[in-house]
Amino acid sequence: MYAFEYQNPSTAAAAIGSAKGDARFLAGGQSLVQAMKLRLSQTGTLVDLSGIAELKGISVAGSNVIIGAMTRHSEVARSAEVKQAIPALADLAGGIGDQMVRNQGTLGGSIANADPAACYPAAILGLGATIKASVGQKERAITGDSFFTGLFETTLAPGELITSVEFPVPDCAAYVKFKQPASRFALVGVFVAKFGSTVRVAVTGAKSSVFRATDIEAALSKSFTPEAAAAVKVSANGMNGDMHGSAEYRAAMVSVMAGRAVARALG
Amino acid sequence: MTDMSMSPMNQMGKPILRREDQRFLTGNGQYTDDIHLQRETAGVFLRSPHAHARIKSIKLEAAQKSPGVIAIFTGQDLADAKVNGLPCGWLINNKDGTPMKEPAHPCLAQGKVRHVGDQVALIVAETQWQARDAAELIEVDYEVLTAVVDTAGANSATTLVHDDVPGNLCYDWGHGDKAATEAAFAKAAHVTKLSFVNNRLIPNAMEPRAAIASYTKHDDSYTLHVANQNPHVERLLMCAFVLGLPESKVRVIAPDVGGGFGSKIFLYAEDVALVWASKRVGRPIKWTAERSESFLTDAHGRDHVSTAEMAMDANGKFLALRVSTTANMGAYLSTFASAVPTILYATLLAGQYATPAIYVEVKAVFTNTAPVDAYRGAGRPEATYLVERIVEQCAREMKIDPVEIRRRNFIKTFPYATPVGLTYDVGDYDATLTKVLKLADVAGYPARKAASAKNGKLRGLGYSCYIEACGIAPSNIAGALGARAGLFEAGEVRVHPTGTVTIFTGSHSHGQGHETTFAQVVASKLGIPIENVEIVHGDTGRVLFGMGTYGSRSLAVGGTAIVKAVDKVIAKGKKIAAHLLEAADTDIVFENGEFKVAGTDKKVPFAQVSLTAYVPHNYPLDKLEPGLNENAFYDPANFTFPAGSYVCEVEVDPATGVTEVCAFSAVDDFGNIVNPMIVEGQVHGGIAQGLGQALLESCIYDKETGQLLTGSYMDYAMPRADDLPSFKVDNCVTPCSHNPLGVKGCGEAGAIGAPPALINAITDALGVRDLEMPATRERVWRAAQARA
Amino acid sequence: MTVSVTLTVNGKAASASVDPRMLLVHLLRDQLQLTGTHVGCDTAQCGACTIHLNGRAVKACSMLAVQANGANVTTIEGLTGKGDKMHPMQEAFRDCHGLQCGFCTPGMVMSACQLLADNPKPTEAEIRAGLEGNICRCTGYHNIVKAVQQAAAQA
Numbered sequence A: 001m002y003a004f005e006y007q008n009p010s011t012a013a014a015a016i017g018s019a020k021g022d023a024r025f026l027a028g029g030q031s032l033v034q035a036m037k038l039r040l041s042q043t044g045t046l047v048d049l050s051g052i053a054e055l056k057g058i059s060v061a062g063s064n065v066i067i068g069a070m071t072r073h074s075e076v077a078r079s080a081e082v083k084q085a086i087p088a089l090a091d092l093a094g095g096i097g098d099q100m101v102r103n104q105g106t107l108g109g110s111i112a113n114a115d116p117a118a119c120y121p122a123a124i125l126g127l128g129a130t131i132k133a134s135v136g137q138k139e140r141a142i143t144g145d146s147f148f149t150g151l152f153e154t155t156l157a158p159g160e161l162i163t164s165v166e167f168p169v170p171d172c173a174a175y176v177k178f179k180q181p182a183s184r185f186a187l188v189g190v191f192v193a194k195f196g197s198t199v200r201v202a203v204t205g206a207k208s209s210v211f212r213a214t215d216i217e218a219a220l221s222k223s224f225t226p227e228a229a230a231a232v233k234v235s236a237n238g239m240n241g242d243m244h245g246s247a248e249y250r251a252a253m254v255s256v257m258a259g260r261a262v263a264r265a266l267g
Numbered sequence B: 001m002t003d004m005s006m007s008p009m010n011q012m013g014k015p016i017l018r019r020e021d022q023r024f025l026t027g028n029g030q031y032t033d034d035i036h037l038q039r040e041t042a043g044v045f046l047r048s049p050h051a052h053a054r055i056k057s058i059k060l061e062a063a064q065k066s067p068g069v070i071a072i073f074t075g076q077d078l079a080d081a082k083v084n085g086l087p088c089g090w091l092i093n094n095k096d097g098t099p100m101k102e103p104a105h106p107c108l109a110q111g112k113v114r115h116v117g118d119q120v121a122l123i124v125a126e127t128q129w130q131a132r133d134a135a136e137l138i139e140v141d142y143e144v145l146t147a148v149v150d151t152a153g154a155n156s157a158t159t160l161v162h163d164d165v166p167g168n169l170c171y172d173w174g175h176g177d178k179a180a181t182e183a184a185f186a187k188a189a190h191v192t193k194l195s196f197v198n199n200r201l202i203p204n205a206m207e208p209r210a211a212i213a214s215y216t217k218h219d220d221s222y223t224l225h226v227a228n229q230n231p232h233v234e235r236l237l238m239c240a241f242v243l244g245l246p247e248s249k250v251r252v253i254a255p256d257v258g259g260g261f262g263s264k265i266f267l268y269a270e271d272v273a274l275v276w277a278s279k280r281v282g283r284p285i286k287w288t289a290e291r292s293e294s295f296l297t298d299a300h301g302r303d304h305v306s307t308a309e310m311a312m313d314a315n316g317k318f319l320a321l322r323v324s325t326t327a328n329m330g331a332y333l334s335t336f337a338s339a340v341p342t343i344l345y346a347t348l349l350a351g352q353y354a355t356p357a358i359y360v361e362v363k364a365v366f367t368n369t370a371p372v373d374a375y376r377g378a379g380r381p382e383a384t385y386l387v388e389r390i391v392e393q394c395a396r397e398m399k400i401d402p403v404e405i406r407r408r409n410f411i412k413t414f415p416y417a418t419p420v421g422l423t424y425d426v427g428d429y430d431a432t433l434t435k436v437l438k439l440a441d442v443a444g445y446p447a448r449k450a451a452s453a454k455n456g457k458l459r460g461l462g463y464s465c466y467i468e469a470c471g472i473a474p475s476n477i478a479g480a481l482g483a484r485a486g487l488f489e490a491g492e493v494r495v496h497p498t499g500t501v502t503i504f505t506g507s508h509s510h511g512q513g514h515e516t517t518f519a520q521v522v523a524s525k526l527g528i529p530i531e532n533v534e535i536v537h538g539d540t541g542r543v544l545f546g547m548g549t550y551g552s553r554s555l556a557v558g559g560t561a562i563v564k565a566v567d568k569v570i571a572k573g574k575k576i577a578a579h580l581l582e583a584a585d586t587d588i589v590f591e592n593g594e595f596k597v598a599g600t601d602k603k604v605p606f607a608q609v610s611l612t613a614y615v616p617h618n619y620p621l622d623k624l625e626p627g628l629n630e631n632a633f634y635d636p637a638n639f640t641f642p643a644g645s646y647v648c649e650v651e652v653d654p655a656t657g658v659t660e661v662c663a664f665s666a667v668d669d670f671g672n673i674v675n676p677m678i679v680e681g682q683v684h685g686g687i688a689q690g691l692g693q694a695l696l697e698s699c700i701y702d703k704e705t706g707q708l709l710t711g712s713y714m715d716y717a718m719p720r721a722d723d724l725p726s727f728k729v730d731n732c733v734t735p736c737s738h739n740p741l742g743v744k745g746c747g748e749a750g751a752i753g754a755p756p757a758l759i760n761a762i763t764d765a766l767g768v769r770d771l772e773m774p775a776t777r778e779r780v781w782r783a784a785q786a787r788a
Numbered sequence C: 001m002t003v004s005v006t007l008t009v010n011g012k013a014a015s016a017s018v019d020p021r022m023l024l025v026h027l028l029r030d031q032l033q034l035t036g037t038h039v040g041c042d043t044a045q046c047g048a049c050t051i052h053l054n055g056r057a058v059k060a061c062s063m064l065a066v067q068a069n070g071a072n073v074t075t076i077e078g079l080t081g082k083g084d085k086m087h088p089m090q091e092a093f094r095d096c097h098g099l100q101c102g103f104c105t106p107g108m109v110m111s112a113c114q115l116l117a118d119n120p121k122p123t124e125a126e127i128r129a130g131l132e133g134n135i136c137r138c139t140g141y142h143n144i145v146k147a148v149q150q151a152a153a154q155a
């Protein structure tokens, strides 16, 4: 690891104030500490967010579940409110990594990191969530559909801090993760959610960034059944191909997992 | 041998809980990285980022000035100091009688780097961070060369890994009776042919390799703490072949070692460089591999490409087996690399069958990949995979039940001399097979298959009847086959005055539980409580000699050496007791920890005899030396031949290609069993590694660049708890006929027997002829799609 | 530049002055001589370094020592009670032969304790899934699963 300066502010404002130059926020460290350890990432200042109470916690307001950026995966997985309102989200959080990773990793860290095989991004797109972020004095709300811009890339400006995420409560939803056998991230992960007559289907793991499977959405808006999802032949164009699965295989698994997600959503 | 079955102290055959566990469970194990020496420095190796490159220059100035740097060494420094390269411990001769090619294996690269991770420089600094910072400042100018990566293509590649090895060919070896084999093929009713890739694996003992080398000026001696399976062999090779030091000046200590599976048998370049450099810097140097370094530089396993043909008569009787194999040695010859695809492979191709003629050809090739050497099973898994896959395929082609074709061809009378050079002493293959059919409830399989089909799943059943040669090895046979070392084992029994005992063994435990099993043997033989027996291993400064632990040899060879030494203790004890009891030596018997005059009630306990030996006031000093300390070297008369039958049952999801291992049943014959709990544990671990190879694990290099694509647990799929079922394990016993314990060895069985059972099960489920290992989900899915 | 950290380790106060880049696992192993916590990988996947931080299992290789400032840390050494009396989970691992080389064991035991804390009566499948963050190369997991079952039955 390269040397850096360490800060641990106790308010979000102070954290944003500290985030100058090449400074990085440290959340659960499950991605960032790894990268720094392997000398893949270097920073002059590390701003630890773990002492900031206002970034933590889960609440339900109207038809939204609001989760603080520093809320750990295991907290989301075990939260009675989340299990009640959006069981698919609790389920997703409970399937990220392993129990040690879940005790440390955070929602904000996961989506800021924008790993192409991460799970939360599928929920952000699948549920049409809104991301609250601040930089300087400015606070803004970013729509889920516009947040992820590419491989490990988001619309966040340098030094911009995610403070919370608002997830709309769907009629029903489910996330099915088909694990890459070594890393156990998603080789293909599909999040399906139904809001009245609208169906959202988000896919992670399959391309350089999470995306909405519009063909499957269209099929499911007509008939919200596992068969309808599984019958859609997804194009392998633009899909990732590696030793864990060719583009063709990933494409086929998107349909299979979408079908299984619908079955699970229908319970 | 004394009869121990009656003694109340008899611990044989009991599932005694392990004596080593308390320290491991409470965090008090002491692995190499846990040890800190005074004035210790940190060593870091700069490694090649290229698979194949010429080193045009190395600039050290900036790095040398970096804070905390004490010294930096390169291949030139070792060359200047006349430090030799690493030796290979086994000479294989070509078919034409000429010796194999043994290209130089420098401890730090000289002139060229030959695989990603090849060590280029050793940086010694005050701290790890400083050494790493400095490593980044070393400027190496590389001229990148084409990399030779592919096993099958290495021989015809135009690029040479070593300029002095034409065709990248290490050797071209043949074994068996070619003419008899050809003749049998000529009259065959049916020939079954299959091609195989035995996938390359990375051993992944959970403790990464680590070493601390130190030099003591006052007596000009070196100490090396190292995560190693056989410290005496490490010392012998390092002293005799590389550094030219007397063994008396080098002490090698292998403390608690976190698993080996073969990968810690070998003498590695890092160990030598550290020992040599420790004198130069005058301070201890510690190096612990990062896991990514282990991926790049631990000796890998397997990596064979083969074709096999089985000739049969009209009834499915095997007439002859013909095999051709190309084995990848990697960039350099590791310590036992040359023996793995020959001596440990070709000789096992008879399997459990009375195939009358076998001929095998093996080409070993160099490539720009990490060295390949013994990994759990070493050669025997490759042989078993080939035999058990082709036997299954023979059954399918001949429309004979796979159990029946095996029974028809089993060896039934012993001793049996195979056409590939081994003599199996005992065995009962029908017994293990019969027992495993029950254990696996094969009778209930059709109902389970139907239930799977209802759920849209494909169920399959696969068999594997393996044999292995363990207890390596009779030294004279090994020597005749090219071994450059003896393969006996040494043991010492030091009886203390109070009757407690310390056992010094040349075997090494890195998970096998010697501190328990060996103590059970000794306590039983001496009739003393197990608490009175201490086992010492892994230290050349304390143990007289040893060949170490590999090839499932510890109990069969190391344990026997101890038994022989205990017998000497008892023999001497009888003489002392005879004196004390005023009887003739020949009238003394030793039972239940007491020396008795046969047929009388006159007796002395073991502890009184030992005390007398050390306080020899009333003692036959004119005839007998005082003290009670004996050692023995045991060279086995033959290999041992553990064998068994495995059944694997799988359920395949054709929509995804996911294979679930629903059940795995194993019945082994390891001869007598000293501790069934430990033996079962060895079987479980072996099966997990075998299933890992067949289902998940694969070391993959980029075919063009030679970069390791599976260089971390992110990409190399290790079996985890939820990948595996609980196993059903049982055993049969035919005691080994030529060692006093009647034991055969159990450490590798699972890794040998499991892969073909799994692949036979998946190919059965899919109804396909072949499937390459590992049976990844995509491979299985493609096969299922093609079938649908 | 160093930062001072104060924490409670196995019930005792500990403080150290560390470079911010020091990992918690190295603070424990190298400065506090608690070498029971092991390092088996550099990608946070093997679980050999598992400890409890404020009562929750985490990977000590994946956090900085400074992140543990003020925290309550329990390592495998701290699981053992007074007079070397082992914790029921440690006992269960011994009774069931749930360890061979012992390298994965401390992390495995710490992880297994977390598993039972969250799910006191797990099924075999839940135990296997719950231990997915801990790699053991020796045991094939069979006896580890048995050990967790024994500990669960006794609790």
Ligand SMILES: Cc1cc2nc3c(=O)[nH]c(=O)nc-3n(C[C@H](O)[C@H](O)[C@H](O)COP(=O)(O)OP(=O)(O)OC[C@H]3O[C@@H](n4cnc5c(N)ncnc54)[C@H](O)[C@@H]3O)c2cc1C
Pocket: A024, A025, A026, A027, A028, A029, A030, A031, A032, A033, A034, A049, A069, A070, A095, A096, A097, A098, A101, A104, A105, A106, A107, A108, A109, A110, A111, A112, A113, A115, A117, A118, A119, A120, A160, A161, A162, A163, A183, A184, A185, A186, C043, C044, C045
């Ligand atoms: C073994 C292992 C397995 C895993 N498996 C999975 C899996 O299956 N699925 C999955 O989705 N993930 C998985 N992960 C990743 C895990 O979920 C991480 O926790 C997550 O990706 C990063 O979250 P973190 O809180 O640890 O963030 P950190 O590692 O601390 O930070 C990650 C990045 O986000 C930035 N950041 C953090 N918080 C904020 C914020 N509030 N505002 C702006 N930027 C911020 C940081 O500066 C950094 O660039 C795994 C990780 C490991 C180690």
Ligand code: FES
Pocket: C038, C039, C040, C041, C042, C043, C044, C045, C046, C047, C048, C049, C050, C059, C060, C061, C062
């Ligand atoms: S050392 Fe492997 S997960 Fe921490």
Ligand code: FES
Pocket: B206, B258, B259, B511, C098, C099, C100, C101, C102, C103, C104, C105, C135, C136, C137, C138, C139
């Ligand atoms: S006991 Fe050796 S790795 Fe688990």
